[in-house]
Amino acid sequence: MADESRERDRALGMGARITRRDFLNGVAITAGAAIIPPEMWAAAAADLQASDLEAQPAPGYYPPAKTGLRGDHPGSFEPMHQVRDGVFWNTAPKPVDTGESYDLVIVGGGISGLAAAHFFRKTAGDKARILILENHDDFGGHCKRNEFKAGSRTLLGFGGTYSIESPAPYSAVSKALIEELGIDVPSYPKYVAKDLYRSLGLKPRVFFDKETFGADKLVINAVHTGSDESGLNDADVAGDLDIFLKDAPLSAIAKQDLQRLLADDKDYFPGLSSNEKKTRLARMSYAKYLTDVVGVSDEIVRLLQAFPHPLFGVGIDAVAAQDAWGLGLRGFNGLHLDPAPGKGMNRDCIPNAEAEKYFFHFPDGNATIARLLVRKLIPSAIPGNTASDVVLAKADYSKLDEASSSVRIRLNSTVVKVRHLGDPHSAKEVEITYFTEKKLKTVRAANCVLACWHVVIPYIAAELPGAQKEALASCQKVPLLYNNVLIRNWTAFQKLAVRSIYAPGMYHTSVNLDLPVSIGGYECPKKPDEPILVHMMKAACKPGRPAREQHRIGRIQLYTTTFETYERNIREQLGRMLGGGGFDPARDILEITVNRWPHGYAYEYNSLFDQFWLEGRETPCQVARRPFGRIAIANADADAYAYTDCSIDQAYRAVGELAHAASAGIHP
Numbered sequence: 159m160a161d162e163s164r165e166r167d168r169a170l171g172m173g174a175r176i177t178r179r180d181f182l183n184g185v186a187i188t189a190g191a192a193i194i195p196p197e198m199w200a201a202a203a204a205d206l207q208a209s210d211l212e213a214q215p216a217p218g219y220y221p222p223a224k225t226g227l228r229g230d231h232p233g234s235f236e237p238m239h240q241v242r243d244g245v246f247w248n249t250a251p252k253p254v255d256t257g258e259s260y261d262l263v264i265v266g267g268g269i270s271g272l273a274a275a276h277f278f279r280k281t282a283g284d285k286a287r288i289l290i291l292e293n294h295d296d297f298g299g300h301c302k303r304n305e306f307k308a309g310s311r312t313l314l315g316f317g318g319t320y321s322i323e324s325p326a327p328y329s330a331v332s333k334a335l336i337e338e339l340g341i342d343v344p345s346y347p348k349y350v351a352k353d354l355y356r357s358l359g360l361k362p363r364v365f366f367d368k369e370t371f372g373a374d375k376l377v378i379n380a381v382h383t384g385s386d387e388s389g390l391n392d393a394d395v396a397g398d399l400d401i402f403l404k405d406a407p408l409s410a411i412a413k414q415d416l417q418r419l420l421a422d423d424k425d426y427f428p429g430l431s432s433n434e435k436k437t438r439l440a441r442m443s444y445a446k447y448l449t450d451v452v453g454v455s456d457e458i459v460r461l462l463q464a465f466p467h468p469l470f471g472v473g474i475d476a477v478a479a480q481d482a483w484g485l486g487l488r489g490f491n492g493l494h495l496d497p498a499p500g501k502g503m504n505r506d507c508i509p510n511a512e513a514e515k516y517f518f519h520f521p522d523g524n525a526t527i528a529r530l531l532v533r534k535l536i537p538s539a540i541p542g543n544t545a546s547d548v549v550l551a552k553a554d555y556s557k558l559d560e561a562s563s564s565v566r567i568r569l570n571s572t573v574v575k576v577r578h579l580g581d582p583h584s585a586k587e588v589e590i591t592y593f594t595e596k597k598l599k600t601v602r603a604a605n606c607v608l609a610c611w612h613v614v615i616p617y618i619a620a621e622l623p624g625a626q627k628e629a630l631a632s633c634q635k636v637p638l639l640y641n642n643v644l645i646r647n648w649t650a651f652q653k654l655a656v657r658s659i660y661a662p663g664m665y666h667t668s669v670n671l672d673l674p675v676s677i678g679g680y681e682c683p684k685k686p687d688e689p690i691l692v693h694m695m696k697a698a699c700k701p702g703r704p705a706r707e708q709h710r711i712g713r714i715q716l717y718t719t720t721f722e723t724y725e726r727n728i729r730e731q732l733g734r735m736l737g738g739g740g741f742d743p744a745r746d747i748l749e750i751t752v753n754r755w756p757h758g759y760a761y762e763y764n765s766l767f768d769q770f771w772l773e774g775r776e777t778p779c780q781v782a783r784r785p786f787g788r789i790a791i792a793n794a795d796a797d798a799y800a801y802t803d804c805s806i807d808q809a810y811r812a813v814g815e816l817a818h819a820a821s822a823g824i825h826p
């Protein structure tokens with residue numbers, strides 16, 4: 159490394175003694191997911207520390223407290239990638255029969271898998287024997303709890319799923335489960351300090367970076383659009399637009415364009431009916447609409463490019479103009495569209511007032527739902543009785559997989575094969591083979607729910623029909639990075655009067671002070687001189703390409719980026735954005751947890767790229783989720799909808815299919 163870079167790294171605090179765990183990544187995946195030679199895997203596996211593969215009962219085993227590279231952490235994905243690349247079985251050890259047999263084995267310990275266990279017990283009774291196999295070192299899937307220590311204080315963060323929310327109202331099934339878990343969604347306003355940031359004068363800001371806009375500048379965010387269900391009140395926005403127009407490093411033409419866009423009243427499609435206009439909008443990206451129809455400058459497109467990142471993991475180049483209209487983005491006033499959703503609209507973009515009111519954020523996000531489900535399934539694993547006391551309750555991981563318990567959760571266990579023992583239409587059992595602690599093991603079950611990611615299923619359940627495997631394989635995931643950074647204090651945020659930053663040209667396009675929620679004895683930081691978590695999000699995408707291709711490229715990017723690079727990007731960006739407020743990354747960053755989700759949100763159909771969706775034809779997920787013999791298929795992928803209610807609803811359907819087969823005498 160050149161002296162200059164070394165000097166720069168020192169100034170950023172890259173040598174600081176924060177936890178840094180970075181095994182395998184950068185070695186494991188090659189561009190295009192090419193076949194990886196077995197010897198490379200062997201070398202990589204040798205690099206794995208025993209702790210990365212340990213089964214859960216070791217004393218002190220407590221994954222939420224791990225920092226460094228989390229989310230899809232090292233040790234969780236390698237066996238499955240070997241299976242995908244066709245090399246796993248060349249060197250796989252001989253399977254060992256555990257002799258265990260269950261009423262139900264579930265693959266995947268996310269919300270869908272945990273909910274499937276819960277629903278199965280409702281039909282089969284509490285004595286039903288259930289095993290959940292999960293390839294990560296923690297349960298919850300995307301619902302990941304991140305814990306941090308700042309002196310004697312514990313700070314909680316969400317490493318994935320942020321909140322109970324959904325663009326459409328929760329179904330009766332999902333609502334009933336949330337209520338059964340004791341979560342009183344309407345009580346949320348009691349827990350959020352909604353005026354905290356406002357009382358300190360903090361506001362949303364935009365960071366213009368010099369590479370994209372010619373100058374590094376933090377400016378008031380006056381182009382803030384769409385709704386925010388988090389409940390935070392912002393300071394008065396009157397006059398913000400004038401300040402924005404004065405301060406933003408945009409050309410005079412771009413500023414005029416923006417004013418025109420915000421005030422716009424022009425009908426760009428005169429003579430067309432509302433439906434005809436929507437049909438056009440469904441087939442062009444919002445970026446194209448802005449440049450080719452509204453006629454704004456590229457600078458405005460660059461400014462708005464990353465707006466949809468948190469929702470779709472892609473920018474406005476890959477979001478249909480019709481969807482942008484639904485999201486409340488600008489430029490559609492003069493079209494006088496009737497409010498009914500147009501054909502091919504994404505479900506995230508159809509406004510629904512009832513759904514908007516249904517919001518709850520726990521300090522660890524929906525990891526609380528996962529923990530409440532685990533407590534219901536295995537009461538000894540998490541102490542307490544309420545949805546509040548669970549927030550600070552410490553999970554005892556040694557209780558998750560006890561032989562005496564009717565429900566068992568086995569972590570660090572990657573399922574590599576699922577097959578009926580005999581003809582799938584008449585077989586009495588399914589055999590499930592999983593890889594754990596460098597061993598292959600088998601269990602048997604009368605029923606199996608695959609609650610894992612759909613792209614995985616064709617590799618592990620080879621006996622499924624070809625068309626179904628094709629539909630499963632088409633199910634993309636949206637790659638995302640959710641980083642939590644523990645900082646010494648937030649006086650720099652206070653000095654700069656900022657609570658969130660939209661940074662369209664930067665590595666992380668959104669940066670937020672933690673949502674201030676206190677519940678169950680957990681107190682969020684309220685004074686700027688206290689430590690706090692800063693949440694930094696990146697959508698890994700490649701603008702200009704079809705959405706699925708952007709996700710594929712982004713996924714490889716996330717797997718091949720080292721922790722050191724993630725860390726450098728975090729330090730650089732916070733330093734650049736907040737330096738004016740006195741923030742010093744070397745001094746002020748205490749801890750970093752990178753939650754890498756190369757397989758993030760379920761891919762939601764998009765009228766720009768999915769003709770079947772635009773035309774209202776059968777969707778791949780309808781084919782993908784068909785039951786097969788004693789196997790049923792759950793997960794949020796099963797309805798191509800990236801929300802917790804979907805995971806629950808699909809678990810309910812999958813279990814219902816198994817129950818129906820049993821009661822109809824198909825699988826007695």
Ligand SMILES: Cc1cc2nc3c(=O)[nH]c(=O)nc-3n(C[C@H](O)[C@H](O)[C@H](O)COP(=O)(O)OP(=O)(O)OC[C@H]3O[C@@H](n4cnc5c(N)ncnc54)[C@H](O)[C@@H]3O)c2cc1C
Pocket residue numbers: 238265266267268269270271291292293294298299300301317318319320321322323324571572573574609610611614618638640755757758759760792793794795800801802803805
């Ligand atoms: C960063 C992020 C933020 C999100 N925020 C929200 C939000 O705020 N609100 C919301 O409603 N939704 C949100 N979501 C969507 C989220 O995906 C769902 O809410 C829900 O948590 C998905 O649950 P699931 O069980 O369907 O899938 P997952 O949580 O993905 O669980 C599937 C599990 O199967 C495991 N698995 C895969 N293959 C195997 C194998 N071979 N063997 C064993 N196990 C395997 C996976 O590792 C995973 O743990 C978010 C998603 C992400 C990625």
